[in-house]
Amino acid sequence: MNSSALHGIATFAYLFATFFYVGYLAFRSRAVGTMATTLAVIGVLTHGTAKGLRWAESYRMGIGHAPLSNMYESMSFWALCIMIAYLIVEWRFKQKALGAVVAPLAFVTLAMNALLFPDEIRPLVPALQSNWLIAHVVTSFVSYGAFAVSFAVSVLYLVRRRAERKDRSGEGAIVTMFPELKVLDEVNYKSIAVGFPLLSLGIITGAAWANYAWGTYWSWDPKETWSLITWFVYAAYLHARFTRGWQGTRAAVLSIVGFVAVVFTYFGVNFLLSGLHSYA
Amino acid sequence: MTSESKTPDRPADKPERTEKPEKGTSLFGAVYDSLASVTLAIFLLIILAATSIVGTVVLQKGRPEQYLQEYGQGLYRFFQFLALDDMYRSWWFLTILVLLLTNITLCSVKRFPRVWRVITQSPKTLDEALFRRLRYRGSVRRGVPPEEAEEEARQILASHFGKVREERSENGVTLYVDKGWFGRIGAYIVHLSILILAVGAVYGGIYGFKGFVAIVEGQTIDRVPLRGKNSQIKLPFSVRCDDFQVIYYPGTQQPKDYFSDLVVFRNGAEIMRKRIEVNHPLIIDGIYFYQSSYGVHQSSTVTLDVLDPSGKVAAPAVTVGVGQAFNVLGDPSTYAIEEIYPTSVGGQPAVKMNQFLGSGRREFFLAKAAPDRDNSRGGPVYFRIGDTAILEYTGLQVAWDPGVNLVWLACIVMILGLYVTFFVAHQRVWIRIDGDTENTAVLVGGSTNRNPATFERQFEGALADLKDALKGKRK
Ligand code: HEM
Numbered sequence: 001m002n003s004s005a006l007h008g009i010a011t012f013a014y015l016f017a018t019f020f021y022v023g024y025l026a027f028r029s030r031a032v033g034t035m036a037t038t039l040a041v042i043g044v045l046t047h048g049t050a051k052g053l054r055w056a057e058s059y060r061m062g063i064g065h066a067p068l069s070n071m072y073e074s075m076s077f078w079a080l081c082i083m084i085a086y087l088i089v090e091w092r093f094k095q096k097a098l099g100a101v102v103a104p105l106a107f108v109t110l111a112m113n114a115l116l117f118p119d120e121i122r123p124l125v126p127a128l129q130s131n132w133l134i135a136h137v138v139t140s141f142v143s144y145g146a147f148a149v150s151f152a153v154s155v156l157y158l159v160r161r162r163a164e165r166k167d168r169s170g171e172g173a174i175v176t177m178f179p180e181l182k183v184l185d186e187v188n189y190k191s192i193a194v195g196f197p198l199l200s201l202g203i204i205t206g207a208a209w210a211n212y213a214w215g216t217y218w219s220w221d222p223k224e225t226w227s228l229i230t231w232f233v234y235a236a237y238l239h240a241r242f243t244r245g246w247q248g249t250r251a252a253v254l255s256i257v258g259f260v261a262v263v264f265t266y267f268g269v270n271f272l273l274s275g276l277h278s279y280a
Numbered sequence: 281m282t283s284e285s286k287t288p289d290r291p292a293d294k295p296e297r298t299e300k301p302e303k304g305t306s307l308f309g310a311v312y313d314s315l316a317s318v319t320l321a322i323f324l325l326i327i328l329a330a331t332s333i334v335g336t337v338v339l340q341k342g343r344p345e346q347y348l349q350e351y352g353q354g355l356y357r358f359f360q361f362l363a364l365d366d367m368y369r370s371w372w373f374l375t376i377l378v379l380l381l382t383n384i385t386l387c388s389v390k391r392f393p394r395v396w397r398v399i400t401q402s403p404k405t406l407d408e409a410l411f412r413r414l415r416y417r418g419s420v421r422r423g424v425p426p427e428e429a430e431e432e433a434r435q436i437l438a439s440h441f442g443k444v445r446e447e448r449s450e451n452g453v454t455l456y457v458d459k460g461w462f463g464r465i466g467a468y469i470v471h472l473s474i475l476i477l478a479v480g481a482v483y484g485g486i487y488g489f490k491g492f493v494a495i496v497e498g499q500t501i502d503r504v505p506l507r508g509k510n511s512q513i514k515l516p517f518s519v520r521c522d523d524f525q526v527i528y529y530p531g532t533q534q535p536k537d538y539f540s541d542l543v544v545f546r547n548g549a550e551i552m553r554k555r556i557e558v559n560h561p562l563i564i565d566g567i568y569f570y571q572s573s574y575g576v577h578q579s580s581t582v583t584l585d586v587l588d589p590s591g592k593v594a595a596p597a598v599t600v601g602v603g604q605a606f607n608v609l610g611d612p613s614t615y616a617i618e619e620i621y622p623t624s625v626g627g628q629p630a631v632k633m634n635q636f637l638g639s640g641r642r643e644f645f646l647a648k649a650a651p652d653r654d655n656s657r658g659g660p661v662y663f664r665i666g667d668t669a670i671l672e673y674t675g676l677q678v679a680w681d682p683g684v685n686l687v688w689l690a691c692i693v694m695i696l697g698l699y700v701t702f703f704v705a706h707q708r709v710w711i712r713i714d715g716d717t718e719n720t721a722v723l724v725g726g727s728t729n730r731n732p733a734t735f736e737r738q739f740e741g742a743l744a745d746l747k748d749a750l751k752g753k754r755k
Binding site for chain 1: 318319321322325326328329332333335336340368481490558559561568570572677678679681684687688691694695698699702
């Protein structure tokens with residue numbers, strides 16, 4: 001069994017988890033929900049093993065490095081972070097509705113990975129051979145995982161709120177399976193409260209590394225700038241909770257905007273703009 | 281108001297969570313209030329996020345031709361007016377940043393005293409008024425003497441929450457725990473860190489320098505041309521490059537690493553020697569030398585032997601540098617070296633050549649390790665690499681940033697501040713015990729500024745233990 005095969009298994013586990021999470025919302029069956037969680041956990045375990053194995057494989061090839069160095073490897077890591085962050089939330093808050101948004105996100109990420117990016121293990125260019133790489137990538141991507149969760153709850157928040165406005169009774173609607181607005185808002189805040197310090201750490205370790213490798217901790221390169229944009233948006237979110245008029249819906253919208261910035265920092269910059277980060 | 285208007289992390293005892301403009305009677309007061317408001321902070325942060333996008337889409341610090349070609353005259357004029365070609369240093373962007381710093385400062389100065397008062401003037405006794413205001417509370421009434429109840433309460437409080445203090449007043453004794461108060465000032469620590477960061481960045485920007493220098497192997501430099509300026513800086517020492525090397529991943533042309541052996545002299549005496557590589561700079565007097573690039577110096581030459589297809593010398597050898605066109609007797613083409621690779625196939629030199637004939641151009645490669653391969657190109661003559669005089673240079677970024685340590689300090693402070701803000705809750709629990717020798721009335725109250733769910737569990741646990749303990753006593 002090699003890491004590519006395990007990645008494949010994880011991809012399908014997430015796909016089936018998606019079906020079951022959606023099925024859980026539709027049929028409200030506990031058994032279906034348990035199945036969904038089981039599949040998600042299986043996905044995470046195989047996925048984690050795949051990452052570990054790939055790390056070992058790179059050493060066997062004599063070009064050993066943490067599996068975080070190109071688009072394929074970092075996308076896969078991101079999907080893993082999303083699912084772990086989600087499972088923590090599911091466990092802590094006893095809510096499964098979120099899975100119907102998060103599991104497909106992980107599935108699509110891995111599927112795109114398989115379709116778009118070569119999965120061969122490549123040697124590192126000299127600039128990437130640094131311990132800062134691991135610190136920088138891990139902090140950044142764990143924060144992205146937390147932000148993915150905040151995005152998912154914000155979407156549920158807006159959907160549920162709309163439904164509540166339209167139809168006070170709300171009976172029979174799928175939204176009644178969503179957590180309450182209050183809970184959604186709280187999970188949103190909590191995941192950002194985890195994501196924001198980590199994003200800050202990610203930016204700081206990136207700056208420290210840049211300073212060590214190039215002699216400038218900040219050069220307004222598009223990737224840096226986009227991570228700062230993301231940081232500003234989440235800072236705005238945190239302060240939004242302070243003023244009454246900006247809570248609830250507006251905070252959820254800001255959180256969604258923040259996640260759009262995350263996704264753009266990650267993909268948009270690589271594919272649409274140019275800069276130092278062209279490798280990942 | 282809908283259900284989200286009260287967020288779970290903001291219990292009633294938190295000071296002033298909403299923006300209530302103080303009655304600013306004067307113009308000054310009104311301006312001060314809006315400059316210190318969180319609403320302004322949100323707008324500034326969003327505006328910073330939005331405007332920052334421009335500089336990631338529009339080329340920064342390009343040459344005028346590049347803009348003219350892409351955007352045309354009219355748009356370029358507009359870009360220049362708004363300084364969009366160097367927007368992060370433009371007057372308007374810096375204005376927004378200064379506004380943000382002002383906003384942070386005023387807001388923190390305005391609010392901090394209130395938060396500090398909440399911390400330092402935290403009630404030490406639990407009276408009825410406070411009890412009613414608290415979110416978490418409970419009461420027990422038992423037929424046990426107050427001293428015994430106090431002893432139980434003290435132990436339970438200590439085991440659930442930590443260090444217990446006490447305060448006696450005419451209506452009984454209050455045991456209380458007050459911990460994690462610094463969680464409340466986390467946000468202010470973060471704000472302070474941003475001010476430190478700004479000071480460090482500005483200081484380094486004004487007094488520091490950044491440059492780039494190429495040192496040919498064997499040469500010594502003591503001046504560095506500054507980046508983006510037409511001046512250079514004289515270093516208080518000189519630097520010689522003894523050797524430069526690239527190593528490749530086996531069997532590929534992909535560089536694995538590259539090094540320069542540098543020697544530093546002051547007043548003619550050697551003071552330091554170091555092999556630098558990517559990610560491992562040389563640091564002297566706070567000045568960093570980073571390995572950033574490498575190349576072949578333009579004075580390098582390659583001697584090419586000219587052979588006919590049978591391998592016999594066809595014409596005198598030519599010695600040329602990059603870009604120098606030459607002709608060979610009996611061949612209508614013109615040739616030129618496009619690029620020299622000092623260590624290529626088999627660790628030996630190779631060159632990329634251009635052949636021009638009429639309006640046509642053709643590219644081909646020569647490698648010293650494969651002397652007769654060029655014969656297969658076909659033509660009246662072929663080339664073989666003879667002697668070479670290749671000089672490599674090492675490209676070094678040179679930087680001195682006297683503000684960078686302040687920046688790192690700010691980063692550390694920021695991370696500590698963020699940690700404290702989000703993960704340290706200011707938890708307070710009071711237990712007041714009052715009564716006569718036979719009967720005891722116990723009031724228990726608690727408050728937290730964060731993570732109410734966790735606190736509630738702890739609080740309810742302590743309360744249940746207390747009730748149990750006092751019940752046991754009666755028997
Ligand atoms: C990039 C800039 C800023 C950052 C990174 C930042 C960071 C933070 C953080 C992490 C918190 C804690 C949030 C929470 O408890 O959920 C906070 C709270 C706060 N911030 Fe900022 N802030 C920034 C700018 C500002 C500005 C410009 C103002 C000006 C009004 C401001 C006013 C406040 C206030 C009033 C609080 C609440 C303090 C309290 O709980 O007592 N912040 N800030």
